[in-house]
Amino acid sequence: MRSFVAGIVTETNTFSPIPTGTSEWERVDRPEDIVPDSSLDGFRRKAAAAGDEAVxxxxxxxxxxxxxxRAAYEGLRDELLGQLRAAMPVDAVFLPLHGAMVADGVDAASIVDDAEGDLIEKVRAIVGPAVTIGVHIDLHCHLTPRMLDHCDALVIYKEYPHTDMAARAEDLYDLIRDAHLGRTAPVMGWFDCRFMGIVPTNPEPMRSFVDAMMAAEGAEGLLSLSLGHGFPWGDVPDSGARMLAVVDAKQVPGDARAHAARVAEAWGRRFFALRHEVVVKPLPLDAALDRALAAPRGPVVVADQADNAGGGAPSDSTFVLRRLLERGVPDTALAMMWDPIVVHLAKSAGVGARLAVRLGGKMGPTSGDPLDLDVTVAGTRDDLVQMWPQVDGSLASPAGDCVHLRVHGLAGAPRQGGDVDVIVTTRRGQVLGVEVFTAFGIDLSAKRVVVVKSIQHFYAAFAPVAAEVIYMAAPGAVAPLMETIPLERADLHKFPWVEDPFAQG
Ligand SMILES: [Zn+2]
Incomplete structure (x- = not known):
């Protein structure tokens, strides 16, 4: 099988103050630059093992x-489509995408809510109906009919934190290869679960639900089962959780599409029945700190979910650091504040320098006010890399040029409780690995409270070293309480706005 593999990947927070412009994109242009254990690596490994050619x-x-x-999306899209034309003829196309990308001004329309649907449709127009198209997306997606209409099979990550990106790419490779060879005839059906929320897959009962999905695959003509959780901060009509079933028309009786839809509905309703148990219930800022301080021992890892760069937040909000300083919380560390100017000043001053800096709060009201701080530069690291644990290996993720500031207190207000260790970076990104602290010699086991700016992806690396994990709902650009998101275009006839939307028919 000869395949073409390419993707354009971002998750759009329609409330974010930061535009995704032409210079925000990083590229992998050569197979030798593929990061081990990434989605692309999953396709590469499978093609190599099968002796297939992958372009x-x-x-x-x-x-x-x-x-x-518009310029960024259309430029990347048209480049990708040009490469596909040059690669023809191919037997299959693999598109690793995100599934929640919104693009502005595409094709003279004012906004395209479903950029992936646009891309997949244009890929189909080039390759025609005989080529098999497989799409691989994040579970924080808006699963749309347009995406499904123009591909043969779609597979979504199952784990949150996303520890299974390469594993699911491998699943999709096998699915598409079997279809290309005529062994199967995949047909898809989906179901709107009428649910919106943040659903980690590590705790019960979600853990057992995901395990049951995986156990069901491969039996009774069911090729693949995916749950798109939805991305609550993308204000589009197709938002929310949707269940997808891919069945084999050669194995199921009657109308395969109707059968796939019935399977998706059965699983979707099973998920919906768990709605109260699977959602995260984050604590307000001070309540989260109270609980962390009441713990018998540290380190208590507190997730500042609302300032998660991985959901489109600036990662420069100051609400939590201000309260840590005002309350005199002892033995505390926090990562990562995005503030390239402060990194520049601290590196220039050098390790050991004592400075007055104005930190964070620069990107808008959701970042809070900047903090004027009395700090000592305790360390600097260029091109810091964090290691994000995966089911099979770990994914190296760049964290930028970082500095470790020992914060003595707000300027002019000597602090009780000792210094706070704060990591500041040039690169906006969320905490994925413990290296953001340990690279500076910070001993997490000696801390009472460790604050990470991340919703959930920190979990795989930090849960093993944490005495307790607390999810916190501070103010911010990805405020984690669904009812506080200022949605206007999303269909809110779903939980948690409606307790049981199915009961109302
Ligand atoms: Zn995601």
Whole structure:
């Protein structure tokens, strides 16, 4: 099988103050630059093992932020489509995408809510109906009919934190290869679960639900089962959780599409029945700190979910650091504040320098006010890399040039409780690995409270070293309480706005 593999990947927070412009994109242009244990690596490994030829085109990634500007999206899309035309003839196309990308001004329309649907449709127009198209997306997606209409099979990550990106790419490879060889005839059906929320897959009962999905695959003509959780901060009509079933028309009786829809509905309703048990219930800022301080021992890892760069937030909000300083919380560390100017000043002054800096709070009201701080530069590291644990290996993720500031207190207000260790970076990104602290010699086991700016992806690395994990709902650009998101275009006839939307028919 000869395949073409390429993707354009970002998650659009339509409330983010940061535009996704042309310079926000990072690229993998050559197979030798593919990061081990990434989605692309899953396709590469499978093709190599099967002795297949895979042509790798453009793979572009932008840190989640606001809508992608027209020039960026159309430029990348048309480059990818040009590479596909040059690679023809191919038997299959693999598209590793995100599934929640909103682009501005595409094709003279004012906004395209479903950039992936636009891309997949244009890929189909080039390759025609005989080529098998497989799409691989994040579970924080808006699963749309347009995406499904123009591909043969779609597979979504199952784990949150996303520890299974390469594993699910491998699943999709097998699915598409079997279809290309005529062994199967995949047909898809989906179901709107009428649910919106943040659903980690590590705790029960979600853990057992995901395990049951995986156990069901491969039996009774069911090729693949995916749950798109939805991305609550993308204000589009197709938002929310949707269940997808891919069945084999050669194995199921009667109308395969209707059968797939019935399977999706059965699983979707099973998920919906768990709605009260699977959602995260984050604590308000001070309540989260109270609980952390009441713990018998540290380190208590507190997730500042609302300032998660991975969901489009700036990662420069000051609400939590201000309260840590005002309350005199002892033995505390926090990562990562995005403030390239402060990194520049601290590096220039050098390790050991004592400075007055104005930190964070620069990107808008959701970041809070900047903090004027009395700090000592305790360490600097260029091109810091964090290791994000995966089911099979770990994914190296760049964290930028970082400095370790020992914060003595707010300027002019000597602090009780000792210094706070704060990591500041040039690169906006969320905490994925413990290296953001340990690279500076910070001993997490000696801390009472460790604050990470991340919703959930920190979990795989930090849960093993944490005495307790607390999810916190501070103010911010990805405020984690669904009812506080200022949605206008999303269909809110779903939980938690409606307790049981199915009961109302
Ligand atoms: Zn995600």
């Amino acid at each position: 790798f085109g453009l793979y572009a990634f932008a840190m989640p932020a606001g809508p992608t500007v």
